[in-house]
Amino acid sequence: MRFGVEIVTLGELAKPEVVLEMAHATEEAGWDGLFVWDHLAFVWDVPSLDPWVTLAAVAAVTSRIRLGTWVTPLPRHRPQMLALTLASLDRLSSGRVTLGVGLGGVPQEFAAFGEPASLRTRAAIVDEGLELLTALLSGSRVDHQGHHFTADGVTLRPLPVQRPRIPVWVGGESDAALRRAARWDGWAAVAAAEDGTMRRTPEDIARAVTTIRSHRPPGEPFDVAVDGYSAVTDGELVLAYERAGATWWLESLHLQRGRVGDLLRRIAEGPAL
DSSP states (O other): OEEEEEEOOBGGGGOHHHHHHHHHHHHHTTOOEEEEOOOOGGGGTOOBOOHHHHHHHHHHHOSSSEEEESOEEGGGSOHHHHHHHHHHHHHHTTSOEEEEEESOSOTHHHHTTTOOOOHHHHHHHHHHHHHHHHHHHTTSOEEEEOSSOEEEEEOOSSOOSSSSOOOEEEEOOSHHHHHHHHTSSEEEEOOBOTTSSBSSOHHHHHHHHHHHHTTSOTTOOOEEEEEEOOOTTOHHHHHHHHHHTOSEEEEEEOTTTOOHHHHHHHHHHOSOO
16 A cells, blocks of 8 residues: 545645645655645636646655646546646656546536536547547557547657556546546545545445456556545554555545644654554
8 A cells, every 4th residue: 555645726725835835744754645636626716726837846846756636637638738748747757647537527617618518528538538648648659530639640759757658547436437447557536525534435445446357457457546534543444445455545635624734734644554
């Protein structure tokens, strides 16, 4: 099991200086990764940070922790722009990037700008977008004529450090989402409820992992990242999720859990043992 922090970069946590202070504390306290939200929360009158600018700043002031999104709604990103951003960030961080992707959980963030809000359309965009994105990140010449995207004989440069690609974790809990996750490198399992409780039990995670593995060749590496709430003494809680198949525990840090100082203290305590 590896341990990271998930920063809900909204409200007071949308201040870049706060996130950088949390990043320093995360690396100093022995955590393995830092993940940030990707939302256009200003649509619902809440301040939010751009995840890529934020992670670039974090990459510049850290040297060890893994960096990623929890999770990026791929339907509102052009794959070619996201490929260039990811390659640049991976080089800046010396190969520490993980891409978390999903359909997007707030339809208003699409509808407010006249973009497709239906789940069916977004799912199709995610599937095609991931294929194009990873083709670009491979460094090969890409010729793609799809329903949603076109690439006419292009080759991405520079390439990311990680080969054959930056790891992709797919979020979602439907059967279709689990099948989608099985085609990539990991599952981003949202288990933390906003009220500070766990909305998914270890048994829930184990059932989903069984479904995912039924769609994958046996023995292939696969990450299962679970977000949640723990105290430093909650080792047994984390162990239960590890036994269920989790490979990452992401400590969910948001303002409903406490003030910025409270969250910094939880980071400084380190992972649950």
